[in-house]
Amino acid sequence: MKRILLTGGGSTGHVAVNLALIPHLKRNNWEIHYIGSHNGIERELIEPLEDVQYYPISTGKLRRYFDVNNFKDPFKVIKGIGQAYRILRKVKPDIVFSKGGFVSVPVMLASKLNRTPSITHESDMSPGLANKISMPFASKICVTFPETLKHLPEDKGVLLGSIVREELHEGTRRKGLHFCDFTETKPVILVMGGSQGAKHVNETIRKLAPKLTQKYQIVHLCGKGKVDDSMNIRGYRQFEYVKEELPDILAMTDLVVTRAGSNSIYEFLDLEIPMILIPLPLSQSRGDQIQNAESFEKQGFAEVIQEDDLTEEGLEDLIEKTYENRSKYRKNMQRSEQSNPLEKLYGLLEEYSRR
Known part of the structure; x- marks a missing residue:
């Protein structure tokens, strides 16, 4: 052995x-x-x-x-x-x-x-x-x-x-909806701020939640210690992070708003989930996520918004644009030679x- x-x-x-x-x-x-x-x-x-x-x-x-x-x-x-x-x-x-x-x-x-x-x-x-x-x-x-x-x-x-972890392909949409107490009638947005959370991203999503949940359902993985207990909106669920349930959550996700860490975005590519990428800014990183995001945007897999440019109105418009054009991003992902x-x-x- x-x-x-x-x-x-x-x-x-x-x-x-x-x-x-x-x-x-x-x-x-x-x-x-x-x-x-x-x-x-x-x-x-x-x-x-x-x-x-x-x-x-x-x-x-x-x-x-x-x-x-x-x-x-x-x-x-x-x-x-x-x-x-x-x-x-x-x-x-x-x-x-x-x-x-x-x-x-x-x-x-x-x-x-x-x-x-x-x-x-x-x-x-x-x-x-x-x-x-x-x-x-x-x-x-x-x-x-x-x-x-x-x-x-x-x-x-x-x-x-x-x-890409093999088990990420084993989730089911039905189990994901049941876990989050979501319905079949509205599309699902997954928001991920990374394992440490992302303060500005978390705050912007929470401010937008009342408006976004009129059309979408949001599952928000907000980072350790970052859950806001005052949020009580139908169609909005938040967790520090998830383990066993992640494949089911990904199976029900129609659009993801996330940082641009390489492992995560390649998982979304493999699962053909359209992305909005908000890379870590230079003030908090060495710029690797900015490079990752630019590469994926160039290949037609994602839209990118820099954290310094992140506003409620700008993110809401980008979510609408990306969801409406979701089939275009998926076709580009299907043409990718990544394996x-x-x-x-x-x-x-x-x-x-x-x-």
Whole structure:
């Protein structure tokens, strides 16, 4: 039996590929271990899974800007490297697979120190800081966008494409409507602000809810601790996030308003759900979501509105325009040559395990 150690966390995007990969590994009888943080969303999503051993380690965020925690976090990272090293010595995996996020940095360094082969995956068009730091330690670096290859060493880059969880195709519209207490008579808008929520997006949707629910039904995944208990409108349901019910919610969704994280938007592409993308602004990110959104808009999969330009009237008009033209977006998605690359990724893991 082969043994794999997975890592990645900090956001759902840094866990989604691992969640897609785990059922595939189980079917092929791999022993699965996972290193994540103590308090990140990866622990909530991974630890309850059967036949996956979860190990929390110390982790710190490496920032490009000044913050008082910049003086503390390097010591957390050093501690995490020691913890990850000991876990790898104990588990003795045949290979390490990293989805990124700052928890992955100690793991990737520890894999190099243990001489364990490793593969990492970058979803966005330009590599994030954590993956940039980890690249020298990786055997191969898998990417989603062809443009990303120019940022990588020529002998390490592998164009993989989008990875979509198989279970997302297993939902039913009827179950989604029942879960949200919605009717068959109105279309459904899904609003997602990311695992951390999006204050301006959440506020704008809630202000629009009384008007929008005259024509649509809204299911709002607003982020941890972001539920507004004062909202009591028929046809508007809000959750911090959902797990088992997500495939059913996606099955009933006619239009999604979302951030532009690569994993999420490729899932919507695979499910042929028209999108309105509100990428994280430069003030809150390195601009990767803006690049992702521009790529999808250019390919005719989505409409884009920048957060700094977000207004109630502008979003309402864009929702109306996108819904009315939904068949156009779906036709463009059907013509897309994107495909599920799980088999390709699994082949790399097989090839490089204890190479």
